Each structure stands twice: as C-alpha cells, then as structure tokens.
Amino acid sequence: MKKEWKKNAIVYIVLIPILIHFVIFQVYPFLLSFYLTFMDWKVIGDAEFVGLKHWKYLFSDTLAWKAIWNTVKFSLYYIIPTMALGLILALIINSGVRGAKFFKGVFFLPVVTSFVIIAGIWGWLFRGSEEGMINYIIGFVGIEPQLFLSDSSQALAVLAGLSVFKVAGSTMIYYFAGLQSIDRQLYEAARIDGASPIKIFWNVTFPLLKPIHFYVAITTTIGSFQIFDSAYLLTGGGPNYATTTIVYYLYSQGFTSLNLSYAAVLSYVLFFIILIISLVQRRYLGKESNHY
Amino acid sequence: MKKVISYIALTVLGFCFLMPFIIMVLGSLKDVEYAQLDPLFWIPDEPTLKNYKYILSDGLFLRWIWNSVVITIIPVLSQMLFCAILGYIFAKKHFIGREFIFWVFMGVIMIPQQLLIIPKYIMFSDFGWINTYWALIVPEIWGIMGVFLVRQFLQGIPNDLEEAAYIDGANDLQVFFKIILPLSIPVVATVGTFSFISNWNDLFQPLIYLTQETMFPVTLGLASILGKEGNFGIEMAGSAVSFIPTFLIFLFFQRFFTEGIQMSGLK
Numbered sequence: 180m181k182k183e184w185k186k187n188a189i190v191y192i193v194l195i196p197i198l199i200h201f202v203i204f205q206v207y208p209f210l211l212s213f214y215l216t217f218m219d220w221k222v223i224g225d226a227e228f229v230g231l232k233h234w235k236y237l238f239s240d241t242l243a244w245k246a247i248w249n250t251v252k253f254s255l256y257y258i259i260p261t262m263a264l265g266l267i268l269a270l271i272i273n274s275g276v277r278g279a280k281f282f283k284g285v286f287f288l289p290v291v292t293s294f295v296i297i298a299g300i301w302g303w304l305f306r307g308s309e310e311g312m313i314n315y316i317i318g319f320v321g322i323e324p325q326l327f328l329s330d331s332s333q334a335l336a337v338l339a340g341l342s343v344f345k346v347a348g349s350t351m352i353y354y355f356a357g358l359q360s361i362d363r364q365l366y367e368a369a370r371i372d373g374a375s376p377i378k379i380f381w382n383v384t385f386p387l388l389k390p391i392h393f394y395v396a397i398t399t400t401i402g403s404f405q406i407f408d409s410a411y412l413l414t415g416g417g418p419n420y421a422t423t424t425i426v427y428y429l430y431s432q433g434f435t436s437l438n439l440s441y442a443a444v445l446s447y448v449l450f451f452i453i454l455i456i457s458l459v460q461r462r463y464l465g466k467e468s469n470h471y
Numbered sequence: 472m473k474k475v476i477s478y479i480a481l482t483v484l485g486f487c488f489l490m491p492f493i494i495m496v497l498g499s500l501k502d503v504e505y506a507q508l509d510p511l512f513w514i515p516d517e518p519t520l521k522n523y524k525y526i527l528s529d530g531l532f533l534r535w536i537w538n539s540v541v542i543t544i545i546p547v548l549s550q551m552l553f554c555a556i557l558g559y560i561f562a563k564k565h566f567i568g569r570e571f572i573f574w575v576f577m578g579v580i581m582i583p584q585q586l587l588i589i590p591k592y593i594m595f596s597d598f599g600w601i602n603t604y605w606a607l608i609v610p611e612i613w614g615i616m617g618v619f620l621v622r623q624f625l626q627g628i629p630n631d632l633e634e635a636a637y638i639d640g641a642n643d644l645q646v647f648f649k650i651i652l653p654l655s656i657p658v659v660a661t662v663g664t665f666s667f668i669s670n671w672n673d674l675f676q677p678l679i680y681l682t683q684e685t686m687f688p689v690t691l692g693l694a695s696i697l698g699k700e701g702n703f704g705i706e707m708a709g710s711a712v713s714f715i716p717t718f719l720i721f722l723f724f725q726r727f728f729t730e731g732i733q734m735s736g737l738k
Contacts, residue, residue: 187566189643193556197613198572204610205579208590215590268484274477282481284725285488291721291728293672295693296710300491303498303703344488352732376473405583408674412694426585434679439589446586457581 215443233444245420246428254403256339261399265350273358287348294408301341302413328414331421338409338422350395357391397460401453425449498707522708534685535692541604543670546611550666551659553613558621559651576615588679606680617662620734624658661731664724689713
C-alpha cells in the first residue's frame with residue numbers, strides 16, 4: 180500500500196489540486212443549486228428555508244410550461260432540418276467532387292463563428308419590413324412581406340433556422356465520418372444487382388448510418404434544449420413570450436427578476452430533461468453495440 | 472449526371488453558407504443607417520473604411536478585444552497542459568480510484584452548464600469575482616471533455632515506448648515531456664482549438680458575471696451595440712474585427728476541429 184502511494188506520488192500531486200478544483204466548481208455548485216431550490220435566497224441577508232414553495236410554484240406557473248413547450252417546438256423545427264442538411268452536405272462532400280475540402284471548410288465555418296456575429300446578420304436578413312432581404316426575395320414569387328421576428332407564430336422558426344445554419348456543419352462531420360466507414364463492396368454489390376442510386380441510398384447508405392442518426396439526434400436534441408443566445412440577441416424572449424425557451428426563462432427569472440431560487444428550480448427541470456435524453460442514449464447505444 | 476447534381480448543390484449551398492460572411496464584409500464597407508438599407512444584394516457604391524476607423528479608435532471596443540484575449544488565452548494554454556497531463560494519467564497510470572474518479576467526471580458532463588450558473592454567481596459574489604477576469608478564467612483552466620479526448624487518444628497508443636524509456640532510467644516527468652507530450656500534439660491542439668472557440672464565443676457566462684462595460688468581452692460588447700447603434704456598417708465592422716481571430720484559428724487548425732468532433736463522438 181505504501182509502495183503504491185510512493186510509485187504514484189506524482190499522480191496524486193497533480194490529481195489532488197484538480198479534484199479540489201472539480202469539487203469547488205462542479206460538485207459544490209451542483210449541490211448548492213439543489214439546496215437553493217428549498218430556500219429564499221436574498222441578495223442581502225440570510226437565506227430562508229421555504230421547503231417546496233418554489234417547486235410547487237413551478238406547477239402553477241403557466242409561463243414555465245410555455246417555455247418548456249416553446250423549447251419542444253424549437254426542437255421540432257430544428258432537429259430534423261439539422262440532420263437532413265448535415266447528411267446532404269456530407270453526401271456532397273463524400274461524392275468525390277473537386278474542391279470538397281474547401282467546401283467542407285465553408286460549411287463548417289458557422290460552427291466556429293460566434294452567435295453574436297451570425298445573429299447580427301440574420302436579424303438584418305429577416306427584417307420584418309419590405310426592406311428586409313428575405314422579404315425582398317419572397318416578393319418575387321408573390322408572397323406578402325412577413326413580420327418574421329416580430330410575429331409570434333414565426334419568430335421561433337426563424338431562430339431555429341439560424342441554429343440549423345450554425346450547427347449543420349458539425350452534423351456534416353459526423354455523417355462524413357460515417358459515410359467513409361461504409362464498406363465500398365456493398366455499393367459494388369448493389370450496383371451489380373442493378374439498383375438505382377436512389378435505391379442504393381435508401382436501402383444501403385441510410386440504414387447503415389443508423390448509429391450516427393441516433394447519436395446526432397441525441398446531441399442535437401440536448402443542444403436544442405439549451406438554446407439561449409439567439410433568443411437573447413434577436414427577440415428577448417418575445418413577441419408575447421413566443422421565443423421564451425427554458426434557458427431564456429431561467430435567465431430572466433434569475434438575473435432580471437433576481438428570483439435566483441426559482442431559476443435554480445428551472446435549471447433542475449432542464450437537468451432532468453437532459454438526463455432522461457442521455458440515459459435513453461446510453462441504453463440504446465449499449466444495445467446497439469451488442470448487436471454489431 | 473450525379474457529379475453535375477453534386478456540383479450544382481455544392482455551388483448553391485456554398486453560396487448560402489458564405490453569404491452571411493459576404494454580407495458582413497460588404498456591409499462593413501458601407502456607411503449607412505439601418506433605415507436606408509437597400510434590400511438588394513449590394514456592392515457598396517463608395518467603399519469606405521470609416522466604420523473600421525470608428526470601431527478601432529473607440530477605446531471601449533479595443534478594450535473588449537483585449538478582455539476577450541485575456542479570458543481566452545489563459546484557459547487555452549492551461550487546458551492544453553492540464554488536459555494532456557490528466558488524459559495521460561487516466562490512460563496510462565494505475566492508481567487507486569482511477570475508474571471511480573473517471574466515472575464521476577463522465578457523469579458530470581451530463582450536468583448542463585446553465586444549472587451551475589446560479590450557484591456559481593452566488594459563489595463568485597462572495598469571492599468578489601463579479602466584474603473580474605477570475606470568474607471567467609479560474610473555472611475554465613481544465614475541462615473534462617479535454618481530458619476525455621486525450622485519454623481516448625493515448626489509449627490507442629502502445630505502451631512500448633514508455634516502458635523502454637522507464638527501463639533506460641527515465642522518470643515520470645521525462646517520460647511525459649519527452650515522449651507523451653510530443654506524441655499527443657494533434658490531440659492537444661484539438662483541445663486548444665475547442666477551448667479557444669468556446670471561450671472566445673461565450674456569451675452566457677460573461678452576461679451573468681459581468682455588468683461593467685469595460686470588462687465585457689467582445690461578444691458581449693458586440694451584443695450591446697447590436698441594434699442600439701442604428702448603423703449597420705458599424706455593427707458589421709465590429710463583427711468583422713471580432714471574427715478575425717476565430718477565422719485565423721479556423722484556417723490553421725481546421726483539421727483539429729474535424730478530428731476532435733469525430734473523436735468525441737462515436738467511440
């Protein structure tokens with residue numbers, strides 16, 4: 180036992196400060212957050228124990244449920260288009276075209292770009308007046324100018340569009356890796372059997388990408404539940420709370436209304452949702468690896 | 472035929488993806504109020520660098536850039552070092568509690584950062600860290616994801632080299648700095664590029680921990696002039712200037728982003 184300590188002395192010298200850091204900045208805040216949900220935390224003075232008051236309030240808070248519903252709606256607008264666009268980009272890049280490397284970079288560029296920059300441009304493209312570029316373009320096909328971000332039935336979809344644009348490049352990378360790992364002989368065999376390219380895609384490529392579809396679906400779902408930046412930058416949660424997502428509501432409860440305890444409850448709601456999604460992933464991916 | 476479709480799709484999609492960046496650059500060269508903006512895709516009649524001069528002569532904007540540099544560079548360097556060391560320890564060293572600690576680390580990845588922000592805000596208020604760099608630097612000096620990436624990478628490398636070095640009488644430090652670190656350069660670069668992008672682009676944490684304009688990083692500063700300025704050209708010039716570091720990192724380290732994404736994903 181003593182020998183083990185001595186042999187690994189250097190490991191413990193590194194590990195102990197890191198573990199202390201880990202406890203201070205990850206474990207302790209996680210527990211403190213849970214404790215906070217049972218307290219009334221005032222900026223000045225002592226915290227007061229209030230039991231389940233904030234948790235009970237959650238169930239009667241229609242705005243919280245609207246925020247959850249908005250986030251689910253956002254996911255619906257966002258997940259499938261991101262996956263489809265990512266797959267299309269990967270298929271094009273993988274088809275042996277010249278300049279594929281350059282375009283791979285182009286498609287990935289938004290992934291590394293700040294939301295602030297893209298939102299600045301997006302806000303201009305989707306201006307809700309006739310001077311907006313998208314309104315100008317749709318004017319050609321005879322569509323009336325739309326209000327976009329100021330219309331409560333459209334704003335969330337416009338924000339989802341921004342996220343699709345921003346994230347599709349990383350989805351492309353996963354699909355690209357998946358496409359490259361497919362055995363070429365399978366395509367050869369299908370071609371010899373006289374299958375058309377579309378048939379090959381639906382019967383060979385698409386099913387073989389199954390683990391990737393699943394992984395990408397999970398990660399984009401988790402990402403969509405954490406969406407905040409675009410709502411903060413472009414709509415401020417409006418119009419009429421149409422773009423108030425869970426994280427935006429958490430932010431405005433905690434840091435605009437200074438209702439930190441209730442914001443902690445909301446952050447636990449987010450945590451439970453993400454936990455469930457992650458557990459589904461673990462379970463499914465575990466099964467998947469048994470099969471293959 | 473298939474090729475033709477591919478080329479058409481490539482051109483159309485490539486244009487769509489580049490368009491925001493083209494708008495940013497062209498817009499930054501235009502001196503125009505929001506209200507006067509022309510919806511046409513436009514080339515500025517009289518390109519001007521006025522907006523850049525305005526942005527760069529504004530001490531506040533330069534200060535924002537500097538703040539971003541400070542809160543990005545320090546975490547990037549320390550993440551590369553600490554994640555390399557920790558990744559090595561978890562991949563190659565056998566010590567009591569290794570599996571347990573790593574299992575806890577992986578569990579914590581599932582906690583959304585938004586959950587930690589409220590208790591951290593309270594903690595940092597107590598520490599006196601609000602409106603300081605500390606709040607944005609100290610928690611970011613190492614990261615679980617980076618440790619995971621380095622560990623994955625080193626697990627795929629045979630132990631022979633290390634063992635040979637130990638037989639030759641090398642100590643742990645020598646083995647790490649002379650053998651493991653040089654071997655890990657690609658994955659350590661990946662950790663660094665990811666860390667750069669996430670710190671440079673972060674909006675949420677600065678928004679919470681900083682209220683003084685002089686402490687803002689460039690993301691938050693830009694967000695504060697978005698719309699308020701009323702001048703599209705100035706917004707776009709600000710965006711373009713803040714985009715340059717990201718773009719340069721992207722150009723030089725593009726390979727590491729894609730490798731990192733693949734490594735972090737399907738294993």
